[in-house]
Amino acid sequence: MLNKTKTTVVGFCLFAAISCTPVYRNHGYTPSEAQLANLMVGVDTRATAEETIGLPTISDTETGRLYYISSRWRHYGINPPKPISRDIVAVALDSAEVVTNVSRYSLEDGEIVALTRRVTDGGTEEISFLQQLLGNIGRFDASDILSEP
Template sequence: MSQSFSLRTKSFLAGLVLPLLLGACESSVSVRGNFPDPEEVSSLEKGVHTRRDVADRLGSPSTLSTFQDQVWYYIGEKVEKTAFYDPVVLDRTVLIVKFSSDGMLEESHAYALEDGRVIDPVTRETPTEGQDLTIIQQLLGNLGKFNPGGNK
């Protein structure tokens, strides 16, 4: 009877633990930013629609150009994350909307994930003068350098 109890206990525990372990490996998809409706984007006409029309149809932009509000950027990204693995970008869209100085739609361009380029950052380091000290050398090196009485 103790063997069947042990087998039942093991089966019960496996029934509880297995779904938890499998649930931890479930992937989650998160959507960030603004994905304007492609039909709304294609309905915009150059020289006809204003900033207000674009904002009404597409919503507020993710960001504006740095010095003037002549260029609006709608940026959206869909990312899948599974357990401890690196996130995988499923979709990325950047819509650039440019306006003329009088506020009329001048042009728009849509870029997808395939249009992006991988940038290889420079890994070189700038050489610096001086010595590389450990934390102990830094702490002990300052002992006796300061006058506790101040300048007299």
């Protein structure tokens, strides 16, 4: 009986130690310094920039910027994930889509880059499935069903 209890306690301790091991996850992509060195301000265009350093994570059509974003997150047990590092490379373009500036930001800089997510309205306006189904009663015409294609 004592052996079984010891085995259970040791197994529980091992499980607790393994489950509390931090897990790191990497998301996104930022070009390396060597790739950015190949980018020439005032010469390269949007197309050549994308060819040189890759497609951006996000592109802003209003300000003419390309954003390359990568982040590393630490997941530890039941705690919410925390960002360990975040790198943002912003490539500014002028109206002719020529590169005017290349900036690099990180969590340590404290620079706020406003990224918004726009969601297209589905048009259902909080209508439940049953309301949609019952709302279609009476909207059918017999000629729609009886007519031959």
